Amino acid sequence: MDIPYTIESRPDTGLYNAKLGIWLFLASEVMLFGGLFSAYVLLRVGAAPGMWPHGWLNVTLGTINTLLLALSAITTLLAWAACKVRDFTKFKIFHGCTILLALSFLTIKSFEYHDKLIHYEIKLNNGTFADGHLVEKSPDFDLAKKTGTVTLHGRIATDEKDLMDLRSPEAKSAKLDEVTVAATDIKSMGNYGPRHNTFTAIYFTLTGLHALHIFGGTVVIFYFWGPGSRMWKTDPERFTNRIEVSGLFWHFVDLVWIFLFPVLYLT
Amino acid sequence: MSLKAFHLIFVTLLTALSFGCAAWAFQSGSVFWGVTAIVAGIFVIVYGIYFLKKLKKISYL
Numbered sequence: 413m414d415i416p417y418t419i420e421s422r423p424d425t426g427l428y429n430a431k432l433g434i435w436l437f438l439a440s441e442v443m444l445f446g447g448l449f450s451a452y453v454l455l456r457v458g459a460a461p462g463m464w465p466h467g468w469l470n471v472t473l474g475t476i477n478t479l480l481l482a483l484s485a486i487t488t489l490l491a492w493a494a495c496k497v498r499d500f501t502k503f504k505i506f507h508g509c510t511i512l513l514a515l516s517f518l519t520i521k522s523f524e525y526h527d528k529l530i531h532y533e534i535k536l537n538n539g540t541f542a543d544g545h546l547v548e549k550s551p552d553f554d555l556a557k558k559t560g561t562v563t564l565h566g567r568i569a570t571d572e573k574d575l576m577d578l579r580s581p582e583a584k585s586a587k588l589d590e591v592t593v594a595a596t597d598i599k600s601m602g603n604y605g606p607r608h609n610t611f612t613a614i615y616f617t618l619t620g621l622h623a624l625h626i627f628g629g630t631v632v633i634f635y636f637w638g639p640g641s642r643m644w645k646t647d648p649e650r651f652t653n654r655i656e657v658s659g660l661f662w663h664f665v666d667l668v669w670i671f672l673f674p675v676l677y678l679t
Numbered sequence: 680m681s682l683k684a685f686h687l688i689f690v691t692l693l694t695a696l697s698f699g700c701a702a703w704a705f706q707s708g709s710v711f712w713g714v715t716a717i718v719a720g721i722f723v724i725v726y727g728i729y730f731l732k733k734l735k736k737i738s739y740l
Binding site for chain 1: 680681682683685686688689692693696699700703707723726730733734737740
């Protein structure tokens with residue numbers, strides 16, 4: 413028995429099954445990301461004056477990632493267009509490009525995460541802050557036992573607010589050097605992971621969820637590019653519809669990034 | 680809505696992002712990146728027109 417409306421549109425909805433399904437799914441995705449964006453806005457407007465970070469993220473890497481996703485949206489569309497004109501070779505090329513672009517995006521994102529996870533803020537007993545990227549911890553370093561030392565490539569700040577705006581002239585002119593701190597001088601220490609402050613929490617939540625979507629989309633696209641492409645030989649119309657549906661999901665994920673990039677990287 | 684229509688929305692927002700980035704770059708004092716973003720925005724518009732012509736026969740629905 414054949415399942416109806418896998419190729420032709422259903423008269424009452426004007427859509428084939430998979431397209432109706434993906435739009436319902438995308439509607440739920442809009443609510444998910446919409447809620448998180450609302451959380452971002454509320455956290456930001458509720459932050460104490462001078463305590464919301466600026467310039468913490470690498471704009472160059474963010475711009476490269478934006479370009480990669482924009483190009484991947486184009487290659488997805490071209491792959492679908494190639495299916496429409498029955499050019500399977502071009503489909504393979506364009507969808508292969510989409511996979512490579514998506515993997516490049518995830519690689520750059522992982523570099524950005526790594527940069528945040530090796531970036532430490534150390535509150536010292538004298539009330540100042542040592543802030544920078546981890547160079548080394550001495551072999552005997554143990555914060556609980558107060559033994560050993562930790563070395564950062566960064567600077568000492570007298571006020572935590574000085575660490576918030578990295579676009580300020582003072583922050584830009586600050587000289588970075590190696591700072592070694594003894595465990596006995598440390599009051600508290602933590603990296604720029606999700607628990608560091610509300611900005612890093614919402615940054616990791618939003619971009620992590622987005623990266624998971626990229627990963628999931630890449631798996632699906634890879635399936636259609638590889639083993640799933642066998643359907644081309646038996647049912648090219650239905651296969652073309654599948655490519656359109658995966659393309660709709662991919663475009664949604666790219667649209668989310670178009671909002672994420674300015675909100676997180678530029679403001 | 681077909682992938683064609685969704686792509687059109689994507690291209691429109693990408694254009695807005697490009698010009699928004701240009702404004703941000705000029706405000707930050709980076710003329711080079713501002714001009715680059717404007718050129719990127721124009722390129723996206725040209726691409727949008729090209730893609731609309733290329734996919735003329737495909738439905739928006």
